[in-house]
Amino acid sequence: MAFPEIEWLLAASLVLSGSLLFVAVWMLNRRGLRALVLLDRIYHLDRQVEQDLILFIQQLYPLLNAAGCRGLFYRIHWYGQPIVGGTGRKSRNVRSIKEQSDDIELELELHWPRRASGEVWIFNEVTLRTVRALIRMNMLLKQQSQLNAQLQASQQQLFLRHDIKNLAQFIQLQGEMLQQSVEVRPDDPLLQRLQKSSALAARQADKVLLRLQEPVEPDEGSTEETLELAECCRDRAQAFGVELSLSGSLQLALPRPVVDTLLDNLLSNSVKHGQGSVISVELTQEPNYSVARFFQHCAGGCDDTLPRLFEPFVSSSEQPGSGIGLYHCRTLLKRYGGTLSANCVDDQLCFELRLPDTVKSS
Numbered sequence: 001m002a003f004p005e006i007e008w009l010l011a012a013s014l015v016l017s018g019s020l021l022f023v024a025v026w027m028l029n030r031r032g033l034r035a036l037v038l039l040d041r042i043y044h045l046d047r048q049v050e051q052d053l054i055l056f057i058q059q060l061y062p063l064l065n066a067a068g069c070r071g072l073f074y075r076i077h078w079y080g081q082p083i084v085g086g087t088g089r090k091s092r093n094v095r096s097i098k099e100q101s102d103d104i105e106l107e108l109e110l111h112w113p114r115r116a117s118g119e120v121w122i123f124n125e126v127t128l129r130t131v132r133a134l135i136r137m138n139m140l141l142k143q144q145s146q147l148n149a150q151l152q153a154s155q156q157q158l159f160l161r162h163d164i165k166n167l168a169q170f171i172q173l174q175g176e177m178l179q180q181s182v183e184v185r186p187d188d189p190l191l192q193r194l195q196k197s198s199a200l201a202a203r204q205a206d207k208v209l210l211r212l213q214e215p216v217e218p219d220e221g222s223t224e225e226t227l228e229l230a231e232c233c234r235d236r237a238q239a240f241g242v243e244l245s246l247s248g249s250l251q252l253a254l255p256r257p258v259v260d261t262l263l264d265n266l267l268s269n270s271v272k273h274g275q276g277s278v279i280s281v282e283l284t285q286e287p288n289y290s291v292a293r294f295f296q297h298c299a300g301g302c303d304d305t306l307p308r309l310f311e312p313f314v315s316s317s318e319q320p321g322s323g324i325g326l327y328h329c330r331t332l333l334k335r336y337g338g339t340l341s342a343n344c345v346d347d348q349l350c351f352e353l354r355l356p357d358t359v360k361s362s
Contacts, residue, residue, distance in 0.1 A: 035123040038067050039130055046134050053138040054078065054307060057108065060131070061087050064110065067127065068120075071111035079103045079310040080330050081342065095124075097132045101139050108135070149313040227252045227259055229292060233281055236263040240271055248283030250290050252355070258332060265325035266351055270296040280348075292353040295345065302349040309342050 041063050049055035054076065061072040065088065073086030080103070090111050097108040108131075116124050229250040237244040252259060270279045280295040298305065308314050310330050315323035330340040338355040 034067070035126065038063060038127060042127070042130060042134070046138070051138045051141055053104070053106070053135065053142065054083065056134065056138060057106075058085065064127070067123075068112060069110055070113045071109070073109045073111075075107045077105040078307055079312070079327065080340070081307060081310050083307050095128055097128070097135060099132070099135055099139060101143060104139055104142070106135065106139075146312055227254065227256060229259070229283055232256075232259050232263060236260065236267055237279070240267045242267060242271060243278045245278055245280040246283070247281070250283045250285070250292065252290075254336065254355075258336075261332060262329050262353070265329050266294050269325065269351075270294065288357055289354045290357075291355075294351040294353075295348045297347070298349045302344045302347070305349070306342055306344065310340070 042060070045059060045063065046056055049059065057074050057076070061069070064072060069088070071086065071088030071090050073088075073090070074084070076083040086109075088111065090109075091113060093112040093115050095110045095112070097106070097110075099106045110128065110131075112124065229252050230246055230248070232252075233244060233246060267279065282291075282293040282295075284291050284293075310326050311323075312327040313323045326340070333340050333353065333355070336355065338353060341352050341354075343350055343352070
């Protein structure tokens, strides 16, 4: 082969190699830019939903789908309430994200059409780790917001205790001043009525103070009285002015304040959010468990209300409320080995209380 031919072949090889290298660098740069755009959109979505973990997971798939993800599926236990969902198709090439805190458990699966390699694997790994970091951060922020809300609630309770104590002292002082008044005869019927009302108001204030100072807690060393749950339900329903449709009977070996706390929260929730004045209650005995189910009709269905029912300090009521009632009931039952859950049954919202065999059927 002549030297000019060799020189031409070498030049052509260099040009071809340079062209291939340019194309490779250009494609790598383009994929890198696409990855940066994707990450920016993921961060923007997280800010847009105000770092709400459930909304972030539910709206994440369209962004990942544009990057080649073919399926996203999740299972979340959100304060004891299971949430399952997903979209797309499943495949053998799946990457999982699992995170857990005190009241939140998350398992997220991302399905890819094929096993990635090279820079594609790197980009997918960066995306996966970004999503995991945002999920972990959102869970930590949720926990921190709960701690802050609990701190504010404790401070408000201190002020409330102070105000109630002042009110009780004012009522007592009012009664003493009336008794010492020279213009009012001791046998005056109006004075006697005021004295009785003042004494009653003072006792009620003392009861509230005791409940604030001594929250309902289970005492392992104490023996609880046996209560008939059906009678307790009728008493509390009458106090709330609610008509009760009740079937079955159960005897509970629980303190009366615990039972009253559970029923007050469930019945008040039904009054605020239910549609209609009749609440159905079913009391049944199952293997190893006693079960009480409370049914209420919901305006517009109940599927949308389920995920956040037991999330503390979240309330959908137009009336002012702390959003702590159902969360407190679930926590209280958990201390006694029981559970509180909710589900939709024939367009009705059903709260289910399950208590172990320490609760006896009658």
